[in-house]
Structures are given as C-alpha cells and as structure tokens.
Amino acid sequence: MLDRDQCLALDAEDPLREFRHEFVLPDGVIYLVGNSLGALPRRTAERVRRTVEDEWGRQLVGGWNHAGWYEQPLTTGDRIAPLIGAGPGQVVVGNTTSIAVYQAVAAALRLRPERRVIVSDLRNFPTDHYIVQGLAGLLGGYELRDLSEGSFEDAAVVLLSEVDYRTGARADVPAVTAAAHAAGALIVWDVCHSVGAMEVDVSAADFAVGCTYKYLNAGPGAPAFLYVNPRHHAAAENVLSGWHGHAEPFAFEADYRPAEGVRRFAVSTPHVLSFAALEAALDVWERVPMAQVRAKSMALGELFVELVGDRLELASPADPAARGSQISLRHPDGYPVMRALIDRGVHGDFRAPDVLRFGFAPLYIGYADVYDAATTLLEVLDKELWRDDKYATRLAVT
Amino acid sequence: MLDRDQCLALDAEDPLREFRHEFVLPDGVIYLVGNSLGALPRRTAERVRRTVEDEWGRQLVGGWNHAGWYEQPLTTGDRIAPLIGAGPGQVVVGNTTSIAVYQAVAAALRLRPERRVIVSDLRNFPTDHYIVQGLAGLLGGYELRDLSEGSFEDAAVVLLSEVDYRTGARADVPAVTAAAHAAGALIVWDVCHSVGAMEVDVSAADFAVGCTYKYLNAGPGAPAFLYVNPRHHAAAENVLSGWHGHAEPFAFEADYRPAEGVRRFAVSTPHVLSFAALEAALDVWERVPMAQVRAKSMALGELFVELVGDRLELASPADPAARGSQISLRHPDGYPVMRALIDRGVHGDFRAPDVLRFGFAPLYIGYADVYDAATTLLEVLDKELWRDDKYATRLAVT
CATH class of the missing domain: 3.90.1150.10 (Aspartate Aminotransferase, domain 1)
Known part of the structure; x- marks a missing residue:
C-alpha cells in the first residue's frame, strides 16, 4: 500500500x-x-469573453460569417472526431445527448423499416431509455427489449453505453458491435462516460452520441455530438429536419432537402456561447x-x-x-x-x-x-x- | 417630411x-x-463571466443546485411569460425554436389523434415547415396543407407565425386562433419575430414557440421557449421525453414518467452559458x-x-x-x-x-x-x- x-x-x-x-x-x-x-x-473565460464582447458585441450578426459561428457544429465536430476514432466530416455538434439519441435511433429505425425491435439496456443512463420510450410511443408498433434478455434477433437498432454511468463498467465495444451487425441490427453507442477518459473508437458503429461537459470539460450544458458512419451519410434521415441541416438553408426553400454528409444532422441555430467554451476545452485536448x-x-x-x-x-x-x-x-x-x-x-x-x-x-x-x-x-x-x-x-x- | x-x-x-x-x-x-x-x-459580459468563473469555476457541479442552473428552464420561462401574455408555470426555455416546434406540433397531433391534417404557411420561417415535413414523414399518413388553401377543416393543428420573417406582415392572432378552434383544430403560434417588438398575447393559443436572440437580445443561439396552455398540461405529451422532463429525474427510474405542468416539456441539460446571457437580457426587459x-x-x-x-x-x-x-x-x-x-x-x-x-x-x-x-x-x-x-x-x- x-x-x-x-x-x-x-x-x-x-x-x-x-x-x-x-x-x-x-x-x-x-x-x-x-x-x-x-x-x-x-483559458475558457477569455475565450467566452471574446465571443461575447469581440464577436457578438462588435461583429453583431456578421459573426455568423466572420467569427465562424455558422460552421461551429462541423468545425468542432472535426476536432472531437479524433477522440472517438472518427474522421473529418463524420461528427456534428449541437443540442443535447438526449436529442442526439432521438436523431440516431430514429434514423436507424428508418434504415431498418422491416424490423420492429429496439434493444436498450437498463444500465444505460435513463434519458436514453426515456427518449426511446417517447419515440416508440410516438411511432407505435415497436417492442422495447432489454439487453439482459440476451438477444439481438430481429432488432432494428441496439442502443448501448460504452461505460455504465452508475458502476463504471466498460462494455466490449468491438465485440458487441460485431454481434449487433451479425444479427442484422444497427448499433448506437453512447460514449458520454468514456470520451476523454480513454481511447474511444466508434468507427465500426453506425451512430454514436456523447456529451462534452464531462471529461471533455466544455462546461455546464455544453453541446452534445452525433457521429454518423459515412456508410449511412447518403441514406440516413434526420427526423429533426431543421433548417441548418438543409442543403441550402439561406435559399429559404419551401421544402426540406437534406445537406450532403453529416451536416444534415444539424438542426438549427447553434448555442454560440456554449460552443465558445467547447472550443477552449478542445484546445487542451489537442495536446493530450x-x-x-x-x-x-x-x-x-x-x-x-x-x-x-x-x-x-x-x-x-x-x-x-x-x-x-x-x-x-x-x-x-x-x-x-x-x-x-x-x-x-x-x-x-x-x-x-x-x-x-x-x-x-x-x-x-x-x-x-x-x-x-x-x-x-x-x-x-x-x-x-x-x-x-x-x-x-x-x-x-x- | x-x-x-x-x-x-x-x-x-x-x-x-x-x-x-x-x-x-x-x-x-x-x-x-x-x-x-x-x-x-x-450587462451581459459580466453576467456570463460570473457564470463561467464564479459558478462553474468555484461551485463546479454544485452549480446545479446553488447557482440555480437546474431550475433555469423554468425560472427564465416565468420571466418570458409576461412578454407573451402567459402566466407563471406555462413557459419552459431551452433547445431551439425548431425543436420547440417539433415538440408542440407532435404534442398537438397526439391530442387530436382522429385528425390527419397539418396546416402550415409557406410564409412561415422555413424551418417550421421543414420540421413539420420531418415529423409527418416519420409518422406517415398526414396531409400537409398550406394556409393559402384557406381551410382549417379536419386540421389537427395549425402552425403559424405572428409576424412574417420576410415581409414583416403581422397576423391577427385572436381572429385566427378563434377560427382554428372553431374548426376543432389546435394552434401553435411562432412568435420569433414579434416577441420583444410588441405586446404579444398567446394566452388563447394551445402552444407557442419563440426565440430569444432577436428582439430579446439574449445572444447568438440563445435558448428558445415553449408555451403550453395550462388546459393541456395534464394530457399533452412531450415526444422528446428526456430526463429533465421526468417527474423525478434524479430517481433514475427505468421508465419515463412525465413531470407535472410545463416542466415535462424540458428535455435535458440546459445550455447554462447561453442561459446566463438570457438572464442578463431579461434584466433589461423587466423595466421596459x-x-x-x-x-x-x-x-x-x-x-x-x-x-x-x-x-x-x-x-x-x-x-x-x-x-x-x-x-x-x-x-x-x-x-x-x-x-x-x-x-x-x-x-x-x-x-x-x-x-x-x-x-x-x-x-x-x-x-x-x-x-x-x-x-x-x-x-x-x-x-x-x-x-x-x-x-x-x-x-x-x-
């Protein structure tokens, strides 16, 4: 000792x-x-001050172009990507983990329309269940199956956490991902409790979600992130189809037309002050x-x-x-x-x-x-x- | 002249x-x-500095209790309420307008399950359409009808803007609300372009949504708000059923159980730095x-x-x-x-x-x-x- x-x-x-x-x-x-x-x-206080006083205060609405606000969901996504084994253009940042779970699971269900089972895990952080329950209730006709039942058979999507929020138990991501895929299911990994604490690799998964306010140190209520595997970029649908995921948001077209790539999973105006703190936090991670x-x-x-x-x-x-x-x-x-x-x-x-x-x-x-x-x-x-x-x-x- | x-x-x-x-x-x-x-x-720079340095920096996770972060979606909602003709406990703040539109329209559809028509207006800000298109596409079986067709017949919900983002034209909120109700439809008003510019009164509406970064001056990407008429508090469902809308979020129960009142429309962790700027902005509005x-x-x-x-x-x-x-x-x-x-x-x-x-x-x-x-x-x-x-x-x- x-x-x-x-x-x-x-x-x-x-x-x-x-x-x-x-x-x-x-x-x-x-x-x-x-x-x-x-x-x-x-470094965060000065970075946030700069966004408030120099960007908002002086550039005003011009900050969307000149301070890079409009691109933040993708530029910060590209900086988070190396922390989860992803590449550039695969991660979009914004909203909250709960909302990212909704987007990921809904997209997965649309990609597996012939299946009617959603596998979750009672050991997931509860909001993951709650979101799935709300989505399944809205759609009707889905079976929610707990991981403890041991089978991925007929599952459209499997939603699991890499690290259990309560016990800290770590899942075997490669093995479980392979098992889900072998059963024909898609898999969504929640990496809230692993990102920034270990080498995370979700590159074999279909989707991954995570928050930036835990080990990443981006502050209370910092934006969440959503990884979408490039093999789904063409077909996956964002059911929260807001204007920032539109192919041409500033054309103000009547109909939704999804952007190419992961940008289609952007929803709407990013919370710029919270992104400033995220950027400061990521400055640290680049050297870790x-x-x-x-x-x-x-x-x-x-x-x-x-x-x-x-x-x-x-x-x-x-x-x-x-x-x-x-x-x-x-x-x-x-x-x-x-x-x-x-x-x-x-x-x-x-x-x-x-x-x-x-x-x-x-x-x-x-x-x-x-x-x-x-x-x-x-x-x-x-x-x-x-x-x-x-x-x-x-x-x-x- | x-x-x-x-x-x-x-x-x-x-x-x-x-x-x-x-x-x-x-x-x-x-x-x-x-x-x-x-x-x-x-006053905003100092208010945001305080949240970053004094609250997050010194209170750390204790800020959820001691700095009031956890309650911000409701405390700021109560401060926005007088600006839209609403009362305390009727407005919840967070996320973005697009997401609030999704919550409001989905809740309205669940309250009118026998109807299959959604009326929107091509003159609405496009994200309102896009969100409705995404929701209708997810659910299937809905007809999207433009306001120009002139009829609310069989409509489950009518989604309109008080002020047209492009022309500035102002709708007759009381008359249109009454017409929607006379047709048995629910109505959602988007007050993004009116709140803070005039006396807004959505108290006869079923739902209202709005942003705080325009006339309210809460900063780029500031949180949106959602008004839910008290007559719907018991029955309306939040399909984005995240943990902050749960009756007891910190009981970590397996199943979603909605909170009483408008709190059930909270989704998840509020973007605290963005809320700080909102609070500073609302300090001004209290004297206007x-x-x-x-x-x-x-x-x-x-x-x-x-x-x-x-x-x-x-x-x-x-x-x-x-x-x-x-x-x-x-x-x-x-x-x-x-x-x-x-x-x-x-x-x-x-x-x-x-x-x-x-x-x-x-x-x-x-x-x-x-x-x-x-x-x-x-x-x-x-x-x-x-x-x-x-x-x-x-x-x-x-």
Missing part, C-alpha cells in the same frame, strides 16, 4: 502533471466529479496523449480501490481494464455519506439508490488527491460523521 | 432613450438587424414598457417608409398596425445593394430572392439612425454604388 509521500512522488513524475495548471480548481477541494461536470479550463490518460486513469482507480480496501462494497468491476474512469462504491446511507464527504472537501456524487461515485479525471487529479480522498472517506465512515442530521436533507440535484 | 434635426429632437424626447445606454454598439454602425440577432446588452416599444417601433417604420418614398417597392404592409418591427423592400439586385449599404455602416440583411430587411429595435435605434439609414440607402441607389464587383460575392450566411 502506497503512503502519501509515495503518491506525491508519483505526481512529480506524472507525464500529465503540467495539465493540472490548465484548470481552475478551488482551494481545499478534491474534485472527483469530472465524470459529471468537468472542471473549468483556465490519450494512452497516458487511460494509463493514469486506471492507476488512480486502482489506488483508490486499494486504499478503501474492503471497507465498502465495490460496485465497479474489479478489473481496471473493465472500468471507465470512475470508482463506484455501495453504502446503504450513501446520500449522507457523500454529503459529509463533500463537507470535508472531497467532492464525489451519489446515484440512487446506494451508489457513491468517484470520478478520476487524469488531467487535473493526482495520486495524492486520491490518497487524501480515500483517507477522508475512511474517516467519515469510521467516525460515523455522516450521521449528522444536516446531511440528510436532499438537494434538488443529487 | 422630417429633417435630421427634427429626428434628433424626437430622440431627445423619446421615453425609451435611456435604454440605448444599456447596449454595446460599435461606432459608425447603424444596426438594423435586431430582428435577426439583437445587440449585446452592456412594451406599449412604448410598439409605439416607437411603428413610428420608426413609418419614418423609414416616408423617407425611402417610392424609390423601392414596399414588401411590408402599408399599414403600420399590420406590421411587426421591420420594413422590407424589394430590389432585383437586393444582395449587392445590401452589401454596399453595410459597407457604409448601415446594417440590414437580405432574404432571397429580392428582399432587403431593416429591423427597428426601439430600445437602441433612434429616429436620427433611421434618417441616416434611409439617406444612405438612397445614395447607394442613386449613385448605383452597389454595382461594384466586390459586392457580388456571396457570404455563407446572408
């Missing part, structure tokens, strides 16, 4: 150590919620060696698991290779335990009914942080500090 | 004159595109007497029409009461004419095939601005300044 000095030594020789200075983090906080909302990159991120992520997780020992049940897989970049632990009073921990500067989060989540964002979390977090957790448990009444009150967002 | 000194005198006695100081406008520019992208309110805005808007438009005289064909209605807050003029070479005008500091825009648009945002445009804009336009025409080759090249966004 490593002691704190050994952890500090690991931090000193960490090849990613300089990235810590790229982020603003409050004093006295060990922030282990980068799997939910990434930390603020130091993802293999080092994954190696450090696994090392940080293992260190945390070892330090906590058998004091709490591990909800995550025991094998680091089978996990994302989070460690989930179970405790029947998980909510007040997490509140007590946050009160002591260690920020994780809670997922009902009993999961404590600790996300390790390797760009700004170090070995000594993990040591201190585990030590504080053990103290909260050993001294039963979580039993204080003030930790029982539920906040709106947990 | 007023001369420039008389215009300056009108500006000096304008009851809205102090609002001009609330906006940042570049020197040497007369900005008549507030009907497309509103100008930057002076809308009747004065409308009176000044009509006076500015009339002044412009009088000054231009019969030099160009008026595409807008001649009666100021039948217009929104823009004047549209036709010219066969409208594109280079507008480019030449912009080159001389008068910013309007062009809409294919031949329309020059001039928007008058009464909070920051004055009578002398209108005088100078009209004078410059006449000079561009009289001296044929627009024939310079440099004005022929098309920009991506026109």
